[in-house]
Amino acid sequence: MQKKPVWLEEVLTNVKIKALNEMQVASMEAQASEKDIILLSATGSGKTLAFLLPLVEQLQAADNQTKALIIVPSRELAIQIEHVFKSMQLNLKVTCCYGGHKREIEENNLKQAPALLIGTPGRLADHIRRGNITVASIETLVLDEFDKSLELGFQEEMSFIIGSLPSVKKRVLTSATNLEDIPSFVGLNEPQKLDFLTGNEDSDTGLAIKTLNSPEKDKLETLFRLVCMLGNRSTIIFCNHRESVERTSELLKERDILNVFYHGAMEQQERDAALCKFRNGTSNILVTTDLAARGLDIANIRYIVHYHLPHTEDAFTHRNGRTARMDASGTAIVILGPDEKLPAYIPADAEQIVLPETAEIPEKPKxxxxxxxxxxxxxxxxxxxxxxxxxxxxxxxxxxxxxxxxxxxxxxxxxxxxxxxxxxxxxxxxxxxxxxxxxxxx
Missing domain, CATH: 3.30.70.330 (RRM (RNA recognition motif) domain)
Structure with a gap:
């Protein structure tokens, strides 16, 4: 790497890491050039720091202007990035904008322009239309989880936001999964691609993939016995629909399995409460939709359970990314109903779990x-x-x-x-x- 900035060592101490990894070093070097960048790296590999660190000197010279905008597909990811930025302790103002809480709070925060602005497409577009954001000063645009934020449901708002930024000089797109056709409105100009996806992310990150056959189409009995076998280890159970999340959570509770659930139709305070209970050990089990597949950085998640098969390989990748983060190990378990076949992206030789004959209710959290x-x-x-x-x-x-x-x-x-x-x-x-x-x- 080129000469280290004088602030870097102190920032790394503040975020409690000893040294940058290869991907983060490459990102800092690449962003020192004027080229646009596409950064692909496995979930949990430290991408957030990889795009925040190169912004530091630009933000330090912001002079009460917003110099960088980070757009993300979910409020949880926005909050997570804000948390990482604040943990760097740079004494720079950051404002986070997302739906689910009062817009007026953000409007007050935006009266004095933050050096860094983070937000979701809908809320950012609303603020721009209302004139709450000084768009002319923004020079760097970061799209984190760009494969998700550039999906069809977001494209109208994303096009409006990017089209409203007249002074952008650099675009940085990051994700754990690639998107071949990036819309022209993003404005990429011969981007430099940093691809740290090896194709063997599961083995590289210490992730074990196992399967479990359910004899019945309704997999709940199998799930119950699996949870009993896993004990009180931190576990995320993924379902494909909000209704399924609530039904699964309720039926587990009826079987005396303590858990919390989480999906996009919940009020913000309900979502915060569920995630907090999962983080702090009040509940060791989180039942959720794919909303939790991105943006949640919760330490020591041991098991990922695919109660429903994910719709795509990308969804499978992002769900599994909640465990085996930063050199930790984890296990992803795919439950297959009698009529379901193993998708091609899941190893055919994955170990098959055999459940014990008897199921013992796990010890309750303390x-x-x-x-x-x-x-x-x-x-x-x-x-x-x-x-x-x-x-x-x-x-x-x-x-x-x-x-x-x-x-x-x-x-x-x-x-x-x-x-x-x-x-x-x-x-x-x-x-x-x-x-x-x-x-x-x-």
């Missing part, structure tokens, strides 16, 4: 999640919450788990055996001088 109706906009942070729960709720440090603070509310994991007693102690207490609702998260 954590519970509390909802606190106050967040960043109320000047409440993690330190405030720990202090409050320690002093007023009589919790020790080891009784408090992961804390996530959103704009207007927060979630905190507490040891399940302490939750009811703590709630009783704090029911009439105040945080930062204000009485707020605190309850077990629904």
């Amino acid at each position: 954590w519970s999640t509390l909802f606190i109706a106050a967040g960043k906009k109320d000047k409440v942070n993690k330190v405030d919450i720990v202090g409050f729960l320690s002093q007023k709720g009589e919790l020790k440090k080891e009784d408090i788990g992961l804390i996530e603070v959103k704009d207007f509310f927060a979630f905190v994991a507490v040891k399940k055996i302490k939750a009811n007693h703590t709630l009783h102690l704090i029911k009439d207490q105040k945080i930062k001088g204000k009485k707020v609702k605190i309850a077990v998260a629904k």
Whole structure:
């Protein structure tokens, strides 16, 4: 790599990695040129840093102008990129725009132009039409998961957004899957292609693929017995439809299998609660649609279960990308009904699982999640919450788990055996001088 920027070592320390990998080094070198770039690399390989790091010096010289725009297909991916950027601790303003919460919040944030803007197509197009974004200053355009954001459902809005950016000098497209026909409205000009997809991503990333035959078309009994066999390890179960997600989740609960579900028709707070419970260990099982196949960077997911066969090979790739991330190992399990055939993209010699004769319900998680109706906009942070729960709720440090603070509310994991007693102690207490609702998260 060329001479390292003076800020790089400190940023890498802040994001808790020792050194850039080969793909990230190549990306930084390529983006030092004026050429457009297509970056293809496996899910979990560190693509977010690969396109954020080359933006740093441009953003540092932003002078209260928005210099770079990152467009993503889902709000979860937008939030994830914002989290990574903030963890770099560059003291640069970033604003995240996506549907599912009040537009007015974003409008207030956009009054002072952020150096970096991240968003989903629908919400970004809305802000541009309303004149909330100063488009003339944007010089770098990044399309993350571009194969998804350039699908037919997004093309009208994507065309409008890109057509509204008169000053773009560089375009960077990234994904774990390629798209052969990139629409002309993207404006790519002889892009440099960095292809780190080997065709053997599964073996390269420590991902094992296994199959499981269900004797019945309704696979629920097979799924139940599989979950019992896997125990309380972190598991994502993928279904193809929202209705199937809720049905599967409910039927597992009826069988005493604790789980949370997640799909695109849920309110934002419901989605945040489900993901938080999965992240913090209140639930070890997440039942979801392909919405969770992109943008979720949750550590230590051990199993991916394809309850329904994915519609495409790309969907299979992105689902599996939730596990075996950054040198960790993981297992993807494909459940096949009696009339289903193994798709060609799944190895024909994949190991076949044989379930035990008896099914034992896994041990229940030891954590519970509390909802606190106050967040960043109320000047409440993690330190405030720990202090409050320690002093007023009589919790020790080891009784408090992961804390996530959103704009207007927060979630905190507490040891399940302490939750009811703590709630009783704090029911009439105040945080930062204000009485707020605190309850077990629904």
